[in-house]
């Protein structure tokens with residue numbers, strides 16, 4: 001029988017997904033959305049001149065963006081249409097929008113796209129393809145790939161910053177944290193998440209702990225009006241002493257690391273925690289049957305050392321380090337969250 005229209009549309013949508021992503025990445029990189037925000041109503045030739053591109057190419061890019069809901073076009077009698085941003089692009093694609101995803105989009109284009117172009121090898125080998133994608137031997141993901149130059153480091157930090165700004169409030173407000181006075185955000189990068197925590201919980205102070213290379217650049221990302229409720233400490237969470245705190249935050253950390261490294265990190269946290277201390281874990285929680293969300297399952301294909309897990313799997317892991325799960329929140333934002341409390345001594349590492 002003839003294929004059903006919905007089935008056909010679904011499969012074509014999936015086949016074309018990479019073209020849509022690349023059109024978004026390219027328009028963002030060429031500053032199309034910033035340009036149309038400051039000068040709405042330009043036609044393709046005017047946009048082409050500003051972004052220093054061909055008129056034909058710009059026209060195709062603008063029309064593709066209209067079809068994806070990223071731009072609106074207004075027809076004009078006997079003249080070419082003019083373009084302006086949609087609600088979606090004004091909200092997420094401008095460089096200076098509060099929820100700008102531009103940093104993360106650039107990271108996807110520069111780092112994730114090349115990795116995914118070697119997906120077949122990644123699947124065959126069960127290993128990430130950083131060497132093939134970036135042409136250098138990289139042993140350590142952060143130092144060798146993301147922080148191997150000042151530009152690469154800023155790009156990565158920008159990417160983390162944009163996601164943390166979008167997700168930070170949902171994570172920070174997921175639980176009543178009034179019993180905690182001090183927190184330590186391990187791998188807290190630019191501090192974007194930490195500032196959301198101190199905004200949401202007046203009286204809480206947060207120490208951001210990250211690699212020296214990151215901490216030395218963090219001031220580029222501080223909000224205009226800061227108080228001293230957020231501070232930064234440089235160190236390696238696998239090797240160095242962790243700052244003392246009532247609550248430890250691990251946001252988008254565990255999924256990157258092998259079981260052995262996760263065990264080292266959780267053991268170190270467990271050792272500095274006394275009974276009653278908290279551990280707030282924020283990750284994408286896979287459905288218990290591992291059928292979704294596709295965001296988490298697709299991320300797993302980048303084949304880091306680590307893995308994506310469900311809330312139950314994380315709970316069991318934390319329990320083996322003496323933390324019991326008090327609450328789990330599926331936030332409807334990009335990250336979910338779990339609050340655990342230290343009760344027991346470490347049991348074992350697996």
Ligand code: SAM
Pocket residue numbers: 142160161163164186187188189190193209210211214235236237238250251252253
């Ligand atoms: N927690 C942040 C968030 O949710 O936006 C950033 C997550 S990012 C995926 C991982 C962070 O861990 C980076 O900021 C990275 O520099 C930091 N990191 C990686 N290895 C580290 C180490 N050995 N010690 C301390 N921080 C580390």
